[in-house]
């Protein structure tokens with residue numbers, strides 16, 4: 001029987017939505033923290049196929065989620081393109097910056113990325129051989145705009161100021177970077193699919209900071225190009241796009257990109273998303289991840305509200321954003337029991 005996630009992605013309305021969780025392998029789980037300590041740092045874990053496979057499987061063993069997502073990070077692609085990358089504990093990622101034509105010219109060609117990323121493909125292959133038969137394997141990459149915001153600023157930023165400045169002040173360099181990332185993302189995801197990923201997801205975490213014209217050009221258009229090219233290379237490949245905090249711009253995103261599923265964050269209500277986004281295809285989301293910290297009756301009530309709102313169309317249950325390190329693993333179980341048990 002076809003896997004539930006693939007059925008939902010094909011547009012089927014299921015009595016119980018399939019479920020997985022962004023960042024389901026992460027620091028809220030004691031077994032993740034133990035494996036990560038064994039690996040040393042986060043990047044060593046990403047590039048270690050044996051341990052990356054292990055942490056990807058941990059939430060599947062513990063909770064029986066319907067999908068596993070490759071354990072990696074959206075910033076591995078810039079690293080493979082030649083950016084220096086490191087993580088500062090308690091603060092987040094740091095990268096060497098791209099803010100001029102000279103910086104851009106130092107980046108490697110897309111053909112070079114596999115030298116760095118081949119361990120990731122090996123992890124995908126191992127996962128594809130070891131997952132339970134009913135579990136779907138999701139590969140992923142960052143969307144060009146979101147990845148560019150980190151490459152331009154050299155770190156995470158609250159308002160993506162440096163990237164907005166570059167796109168306005170030096171559109172030539174900015175567009176060249178977006179194009180390189182678009183091309184790199186296609187090749188990166190293609191290798192994940194060849195290694196066994198059954199679905200791919202594009203994370204555009206900062207799409208919501210783009211004003212309307214720029215949203216079309218830098219969020220929608222790259223997502224369309226990547227989706228279309230992957231679907232022409234791999235007919236039938238399901239694609240999930242996540243233009244986070246797109247608000248009103250979620251409307252029409254399925255049709256404009258050709259993606260099978262639009263993931264929505266929790267800044268929109270499930271009723272609104274059912275009416276305006278699910279009308280055109282499968283929706284993924286969108287319980288606020290704070291419920292995984294606070295739990296209790298509110299968690300049960302809001303979980304039911306999400307299930308109820310999306311009941312009449314294709315839906316994959318998920319959080320509105322990644323689960324946080326301070327989440328309680330028991331609340332995750334309560335969410336799953338509520339989705340599956342009513």
Ligand SMILES: Cc1c2[nH]c(c1CCC(=O)O)Cc1[nH]c(c(CCC(=O)O)c1C)Cc1[nH]c(c(CCC(=O)O)c1C)Cc1[nH]c(c(C)c1CCC(=O)O)C2
Pocket residue numbers: 021022023024025026027036042069070071072073074075091092093140142156203205322
């Ligand atoms: C912006 C972004 C990044 N990475 C990602 C995004 C887009 C989605 C989002 O908005 O959350 C995506 C990502 N990061 C990770 C995954 C793995 C798959 C999954 O479980 O969803 C995915 C899909 C693992 C990770 N990526 C990171 C962790 C925590 C690493 C650790 O210390 O163990 C994990 C499990 C680190 C990371 N990676 C990134 C940041 C800003 C950080 C530091 C923040 C933090 O410390 O939580 C960049």
